[in-house]
Structures are given as C-alpha cells and as structure tokens.
Amino acid sequence: xxxxRWHGRGGQGxxxxxxxxxxxxxxxGKYAQGFPSFGPERRGAPVAAFTRIDDKKIxxxxxxxxxxxxxxxxxxxxxxxxxxxxxxxxxxxxxNTHKTPEEIRKALNYTGTLATVDGTxxxxxxxxxxxxxxxMIGALxxxxxxxxxxxxxxxxxxxxxxxxxxxxxxxxxxxxEIKIYN
Amino acid sequence: xxxxxxxxxxIAVAEAVGLxxxxxxxxxxxxxxxxxAEHISDLVANGEIDAEFVTVESEHSAMSAVIGASGAGARxxxxxxxxxxxxxxxxxxxxxxxxxxICMAIANRAVSGxxxxxxxxxxIMPQRDCGWISLFVENGQExxxxxxxxxxxxxxxxxxxxxxxxxxxxxxxxxxxxxxxPSKEDVxxxxxxxVPHATLHPAKPVTMGAFAMSDYFTEIMKAKDEALKNxxxxxxxxxxxxxxxxGRSYKPVETYKAEDAEVLMLTMGSMGETAQMAIDELxxxxxxxxxxxxRLWRPFPFxxxxxAIKNAKKLIVTDRAITFGGPGGPVFAExxxxxxxxxxxxxxxxxxxxxxxxxxxxxxxxxxxxxxxxDTANKQADTYExxxxxx
Amino acid sequence: MALKTWKExxxxxxxxxxxxxxxxxxxxxxxxxxxxxxxxCIKCGICYVYCPEGCVQQTDDGFFQADLDYCKGCGxxxxxxxxxxxxxxxxx
Numbered sequence: 001x002x003x004x005r006w007h008g009r010g011g012q013g014x015x016x017x018x019x020x021x022x023x024x025x026x027x028x029g030k031y032a033q034g035f036p037s038f039g040p041e042r043r044g045a046p047v048a049a050f051t052r053i054d055d056k057k058i059x060x061x062x063x064x065x066x067x068x069x070x071x072x073x074x075x076x077x078x079x080x081x082x083x084x085x086x087x088x089x090x091x092x093x094x095x096n097t098h099k100t101p102e103e104i105r106k107a108l109n110y111t112g113t114l115a116t117v118d119g120t121x122x123x124x125x126x127x128x129x130x131x132x133x134x135x136m137i138g139a140l141x142x143x144x145x146x147x148x149x150x151x152x153x154x155x156x157x158x159x160x161x162x163x164x165x166x167x168x169x170x171x172x173x174x175x176x177e178i179k180i181y182n
Numbered sequence: 183x184x185x186x187x188x189x190x191x192x193i194a195v196a197e198a199v200g201l202x203x204x205x206x207x208x209x210x211x212x213x214x215x216x217x218x219a220e221h222i223s224d225l226v227a228n229g230e231i232d233a234e235f236v237t238v239e240s241e242h243s244a245m246s247a248v249i250g251a252s253g254a255g256a257r258x259x260x261x262x263x264x265x266x267x268x269x270x271x272x273x274x275x276x277x278x279x280x281x282x283x284i285c286m287a288i289a290n291r292a293v294s295g296x297x298x299x300x301x302x303x304x305x306i307m308p309q310r311d312c313g314w315i316s317l318f319v320e321n322g323q324e325x326x327x328x329x330x331x332x333x334x335x336x337x338x339x340x341x342x343x344x345x346x347x348x349x350x351x352x353x354x355x356x357x358x359x360x361x362x363x364p365s366k367e368d369v370x371x372x373x374x375x376x377v378p379h380a381t382l383h384p385a386k387p388v389t390m391g392a393f394a395m396s397d398y399f400t401e402i403m404k405a406k407d408e409a410l411k412n413x414x415x416x417x418x419x420x421x422x423x424x425x426x427x428x429g430r431s432y433k434p435v436e437t438y439k440a441e442d443a444e445v446l447m448l449t450m451g452s453m454g455e456t457a458q459m460a461i462d463e464l465x466x467x468x469x470x471x472x473x474x475x476x477r478l479w480r481p482f483p484f485x486x487x488x489x490a491i492k493n494a495k496k497l498i499v500t501d502r503a504i505t506f507g508g509p510g511g512p513v514f515a516e517x518x519x520x521x522x523x524x525x526x527x528x529x530x531x532x533x534x535x536x537x538x539x540x541x542x543x544x545x546x547x548x549x550x551x552x553x554x555x556x557d558t559a560n561k562q563a564d565t566y567e568x569x570x571x572x573x
Numbered sequence: 574m575a576l577k578t579w580k581e582x583x584x585x586x587x588x589x590x591x592x593x594x595x596x597x598x599x600x601x602x603x604x605x606x607x608x609x610x611x612x613x614c615i616k617c618g619i620c621y622v623y624c625p626e627g628c629v630q631q632t633d634d635g636f637f638q639a640d641l642d643y644c645k646g647c648g649x650x651x652x653x654x655x656x657x658x659x660x661x662x663x664x665x
Contacts, residue, residue, distance in 0.1 A: 026188030281585030
C-alpha cells in the first residue's frame, strides 16, 4: 500500500486531486481511498489531503501519519506547516516550486529523495490559471509509478469537460519535466 | 458481479437511495450529510428519479414532512446529522408509534456543545429509545447496501417501522473509496413497491397520530416494543435475501478472529476496519485478540452478542459516546446489561474514544489491548475511561 | 365496552372508522340549552359562526337552531347574539 499526504491551501484543489486519483485507481482495478483532512477549510487555510492506493482491500481508515510520499502543492507552506512530519525513511518529497532543490532541502533540513517541478508555472502556461492540483498528479505518478498517466484520462474528462484536455496536457508536462534528486 | 467503482460515499448513498424509487425526500442540509442532500436534490432536479424533493426550513420540518408523506403512502427518505437529528428528536417516537416505514441516513457527527462538525456517535445515542430500527455501517459498500435494504426492512408488513442507517460523518461520508453499485434491475428485483398499512386518503379517511389516555398507553407501548423486537426476524430474512442476490452477507454481530480469542474488542461503525488491522498485528505477536463488530443496534441482538463474547476472558468495548454521570458508554452499558444473567461472561472494559472526530490510528487500538492485558489484577474491569484524554 | 389488549390494537393505533366523534353525543353534558326567538332573529349567522361545537344549524326558513345531540350548552351563541334573540334556559 502506498500512502501519500498532500499539503495545500483551501481552494487549490488538493481534495479534488486525491478524489480523482482514487477514482482512477479504482477504475484501474486497484483499491484506493481519497479523503481530506477534516477541519474548517476556508480559502487559503493550510489543508491536507490523503491518498491510499493498494492492490488489496484497504482496511485502515485513520489519518496518514507515516506517509510514503509527501506532496507539497503550495511551497509557501514550507516553514508554516511541518510538511515532512512522519515521512518514512526512504520516503519521497515532491514539491511544486520554481526554487532549486538545494533551497528546498535547506528550508526543510531534508536529505531524502526530493522531486521538484514548477507545477504552477506549467499550469499557468497550459491552462491559464495558477492552479496546479491536476498538474501535480502527473508529478506524483512519475515519482511513484503506481499507475499509468493514461489511467487518469477518464476521471479528468468526466470532471473537467471542456477544459479536460488542458489539464491532461499540464499533467503530462509535469510528468515529463519533474526532476528527481536522491 | 458488478464492477467496482470509486465514488464519494455520501454521493453513493444518494445514488443508492435514488435506485429505490422513492416518492419523496425532505432533506435539510447539515455538515457532513450535505452531499447526500445535495445529490438527491440533483437527481430529482435532473429528472433522474421521479420524486418530490420538499425544501424545508429545518430538520424538524424535514421529519414532519416525511411523516406526513409516509402517512399518505409515499416511500419517504430523509438524512441528517448531529444537531439536525436532535432537532428531529421529538418527532422520532411519533414516526415509530405511527408505524411509518421512513428511512433516514444519519451522517454521524458530534453533538454540540461545544460546536463540532466531526465524527462520533453522540448524535445517534440519544435516539436509542425512539423505537426506530438502527443499523451501523463500516464502509462505503455497507452504506450503499444497508441504505437500500432499509426500505425493504421498514416496509415489510410484519415490521412497518422507521429505520436509520448510521454512517460515520466525514470518516465515511467524505471518503472516496471503492465498492460495487447495484444495478437498477437488481434493486427492482429486491425491493417491491411500498404497500402501506393505512393511508391518509379522502376516499377512505383514517386518523393517524390520535390521542391516547392512560387506560391504553401502556398497551400501545407494549405493542411498539414487541414490533421492534419482532423486526429482527425480518432483518435476518432480508439479509439472507441480499446475500443470495448480491453475494454480500450481513449479520447483526460480526466477528473477526474471535473464535479462540482471549481478549475481544467491540466496535461499531467505521472504526472496525482499522481495529481489524490491530487484531492482525496482535495475533502476529501471539496475542489471542479478536474483534466483534456490532451492526444491529436496535433491536439489540442479545443472542448474537452472548454467543460472540461469552467465551472471552476480557472484552474491550469501545464507545464513541458517553452518558454523562452514568455507567459510561452506552454500548458498554447495554453489553453489560445483556451479559448480567449469564453464568459465563468476560470482564468488560470500556474506552470512550474518537470523540469529536479525534483520529484513532491502529496503534491506539493496540494500546487498548496492551492496557487491558496489563491489568492482571482486573482493577479496571467494569469501569470506563476516556482513551487518550490529556490529564 | 371491554378495553382492548395490546395484541388487539390496530397497527400504529390508526383510527380507521372515520367521523367516530359523531357517536359521542356530548349533548348529555348540557345543563342549559339555547332557545331562539325568531321574532328577534335577523338571520345574521353569528351564532352559527361562533358555536365552538359547530352544532348550530340553519333551518329551511333561514333561522337557526342547535343540534341537541351535541350542544353542550356553553352559551357562547347567546352571548354573541347582538339582537339578543337567544336565551339560555335550564334543562329539566
């Protein structure tokens, strides 16, 4: 089972991402959970969202305390929220940022596997809005390899209709452009 | 075998209810039930289901409206949580007294005060004495299945009682997970049209909800008690039928690795699945741990509980509610009462936990077992404790 | 009439005989009855409107009378009748 914790701000679509990811993983024959951290979630407030994907039925329903992967949708949360808390040794940190990996490592005092991509930049280019939630799904799937990118197609099309293709383009770019540093 | 799909459980519950040919729904939105309210109203507005969606200004009115509609012969549905359920409270015993087969989904949420929108069982426990059939689900599949079964149970001519299906708010309602959604054809095979025992119709007028004096009240209460007790037989039949049609079987009490268990834990609701993982870990360490999951709350399944727990040395009851200044958690009190006259019964412990949405990871369940096992002098038996409270 | 046992109760205590209140002749409670003086009556219908029992009826000639099966003798009709056409007299 893989456990991912997403960090974002309310309104950035972290919850949408975990939902789409779960729906797609299930459609691909896996078992999955996608759920938000439950709290007063107004726009801009730091929120967490969670993904579990497994090939067999998932029984655990508690929050994720020892994620395999942490994905930071909004790098302004670094320093505000302890984003790497509980990240398993050997786990992976994915950050949506235009900063260098060295700057990120320094800010977090983090020496593990790091992956960065300027998701917001890609989203702006491909979709015209700086909303990187679907973009970063591409980043996650490249780093984790749990599913083919194609598996997301149906749920994205269902959710986004006319603008689905732009989301898929942004997702593909993040998939291709993300850099992983061990 | 239907394909597994991923969907938010609250939406799935609304979809499942939509498969049941409801005639009417009056659902006042309240977190965390609101997605059920919204989606049912979407289904009606889009013409996907042929029902009246009555917009009411409160939960009290929602329950009043479904009582009226059910009395007129409509298959009626509502849903609520927490304060909404408390607001409906005065009408719940009336619905059951009038023997109206209303179905209600409850997205369990803590009751104020202070204000808390997150998951526990403090909203359903005060409704214990209302004469409704009360079921608890553990995951999304059960939420769908029991929401559909509820109509068949409620409307059975030998039952005719309202049913509530308890679905942990947020913990389940806001979770996207996988399950099989029954097809309309299969639900149609399972659920016959509603045949009311009486209807408010000008062609054949009746009075429902009349006044009764002390010369009749006791007999009326006895009749209601008997009706609720007898409904268990039908519930088991409906579950048998469901198993044959859909391949998923349900029992009033379900057990996991309990047969030779020395220490059992009892859960209700979605905590059960996480607790199962704790049982696995404990067994791997050589502890003879087991789990008992209570699905049927009312009518209380005395025989099944006794059979499930009597051979254990210790039972850890987990309660997500408390009766203040009383014997602890409501489930604890009822289990103890059920076992009082048994010659063979375990020592029973009670942990009040998961209140106001407090998360309970696998480690906490293991901790409870360890604490109970460490109590070799049995000093903590028969008492209740707030698990994890900061002292 | 013997009281029913719990098993004999109708389900949901539904009362399925409509209008059963009409079998209960509350007129037997009366200690006074209203008498109309049709010479004074102006056929305004106020007595009919105010009767809480709904038992004041209009006759074919347009005057009013109480249905003595149900009239409890409360005297509201006499109180409200402004031409003072109604008098309450003692029952024998």
